[in-house]
Amino acid sequence: NAGVTQTPKFRILKIGQSMTLQCTQDMNHNYMYWYRQDPGMGLKLIYYSVGAGITDKGEVPNGYNVSRSTTEDFPLRxxxxAPSQTSVYFCASSYRETQYFGPGTRLLVL
Amino acid sequence: LAKTTQPISMDSYEGQEVNITCSHNNIATNDYITWYQQFPSQGPRFIIQGYKTKVTNEVASLFIPADRKSSTLSLPRVSLSDTAVYYCLVGLILTGGGNKLTFGTGTQLKVEL
Incomplete structure (x- = not known):
């Protein structure tokens, strides 16, 4: 199993541009999550999904959108x-108590 | 969601036992306590989880007193490779295999020779 994979690994965006961060898991987990981590800080939950077609907001959803058309994929849009969205983004999926994290996407907005 | 408080940093030497304590005064009845480890440029990795008393696995032990307002992660005989940030989280285990957890700023553990 590849676990949780994320693409791209690194991206530079200009202010006002749009992009989609991809996340895929091959463990057949119902729950998936998107977090952001600013330097020296803990992770903050952006959105999560309890299954295909069902998503909900986390702590910091403003400026982001998600969709969940399949069990495997959970893209973040x-x-x-904005410069405030410069951060490292982690996707995760979970089975009961354990969340499995992807390697992260480092995003720089200039 | 219950807020957690843990030391910002700790230092230790190889071979010593390290205990990291986390306070969570407003933990709810249905909340579980979970610890994660994070190395630089990687996503967090699950270490251990418990509800009450003591839990032990191959890498750590978790001690939870009866009032559940705090918990202590114990790492036996640490090595240089245990240098990482350790997060204490408190939250629900949701029906269907999910959980709703809040990450704090974590404890930076530095292990030296």
């Missing part, structure tokens, strides 16, 4: 990139 940034519509109008």
């Amino acid at each position: 940034l519509e109008l990139a």
